[in-house]
Amino acid sequence: MTLTFEDFPVGHFGTFGPRHVTREEIIAFATEFDPQPMHLDEEAAKRSMLRGLSGSGWHLSSLMMRMLFDGFIGRTASLGSPGVDELRWLSPLRPGDDLTLDVDVTQARVSQSRPDTGIVTFAMRVRNASGQTLLEATSPIMVKRRDAREKA
Amino acid sequence: MRFFEDIEVGQRRELGSFTFTADSIKTFARQFDPQRFHLDEEEGRKSLFGGLAASGWHVGSVCMKLLVAKGKEETATTLAAGGTPAVWGPSPGFRELRWHKPVLAGDTVTFSSVVESVRTSEKRPEWGIVQARNTGVNQRGEKVYSFLATAFVPRRGN
Numbered sequence: 587m588t589l590t591f592e593d594f595p596v597g598h599f600g601t602f603g604p605r606h607v608t609r610e611e612i613i614a615f616a617t618e619f620d621p622q623p624m625h626l627d628e629e630a631a632k633r634s635m636l637r638g639l640s641g642s643g644w645h646l647s648s649l650m651m652r653m654l655f656d657g658f659i660g661r662t663a664s665l666g667s668p669g670v671d672e673l674r675w676l677s678p679l680r681p682g683d684d685l686t687l688d689v690d691v692t693q694a695r696v697s698q699s700r701p702d703t704g705i706v707t708f709a710m711r712v713r714n715a716s717g718q719t720l721l722e723a724t725s726p727i728m729v730k731r732r733d734a735r736e737k738a
Numbered sequence: 739m740r741f742f743e744d745i746e747v748g749q750r751r752e753l754g755s756f757t758f759t760a761d762s763i764k765t766f767a768r769q770f771d772p773q774r775f776h777l778d779e780e781e782g783r784k785s786l787f788g789g790l791a792a793s794g795w796h797v798g799s800v801c802m803k804l805l806v807a808k809g810k811e812e813t814a815t816t817l818a819a820g821g822t823p824a825v826w827g828p829s830p831g832f833r834e835l836r837w838h839k840p841v842l843a844g845d846t847v848t849f850s851s852v853v854e855s856v857r858t859s860e861k862r863p864e865w866g867i868v869q870a871r872n873t874g875v876n877q878r879g880e881k882v883y884s885f886l887a888t889a890f891v892p893r894r895g896n
Binding site (some may be wrong): 615618619620634635637640643644645648651652659660663667668669670671675676678690728 | 766769770771772773775785786787791793794795798799800802803806822828829830831832833834835836870884885
């Protein structure tokens with residue numbers, strides 16, 4: 587069943603994952619989008635502030651998007667997102683990490699300009715298997731209201 | 739790349755352009771954001787975006803790609819002039835990221851970066867903290883993307 591605005595009350599929404607991340611994936615993403623030595627080369631990475639090979643923050647963010655999709659966005663009447671209010675990279679993504687995503691709804695309101703649409707603000711937290719938080723973000727997503735779904 | 743002492747509020751860097759082909763949009767989306775409007779032209783046309791639209795995370799990752807390329811170019815220039823390039827640290831994150839308008843298949847986005855604030859770090863005296871507004875504009879001059887990025891930048895003499 588497709589999830590609509592009404593399925594996102596304020597509070598804890600769910601926990602998703604785990605998603606295993608390989609060294610090959612980290613290097614492939616970095617090669618294309620973020621070819622800095624700390625994301626590509628073990629030796630250079632050891633000398634960096636992050637002390638060891640780490641994934642690009644944009645890779646981690648994109649993995650969060652995929653976990654959101656697999657978790658619930660893929661079956662939500664989502665109309666996309668206008669942006670991300672704040673995103674913090676708190677600890678580095680490492681090869682072999684198993685990621686878990688916690689999602690909370692912090693606000694849910696009907697759009698003033700589009701009454702058939704709701705705006706749901708999510709607080710997201712990605713953590714690794716040892717419970718260390720790697721990423722925190724707050725982002726609104728536009729979701730259709732239930733009575734608007736048929737017209738879509 | 740420049741040292742903290744060489745960076746001033748208002749400084750602007752041109753980061754270059756990127757054309758989002760349908761192929762590149764779908765390849766990124768299949769991996770990270772397989773929502774229907776990022777994978778299929780017809781679904782894109784029926785959506786609020788009005789066409790096959792790039793994932794916002796694809797736009798963000800491309801901006802990073804151009805930022806890194808620009809940094810490497812600046813480093814090469816400094817080395818060629820006999821200078822010492824700065825090696826920037828990791829970013830703790832960003833704020834106010836906005837996908838102002840969809841980036842559709844065939845769009846060319848030109849990115850730039852303008853420094854908004856500079857301050858020293860109390861916890862890490864060898865580093866400064868720079869905030870820059872990175873912006874993407876399409877071929878029609880419409881702003882499609884912007885965010886306020888934060889980076890650790892090394893101070894000279896450390």
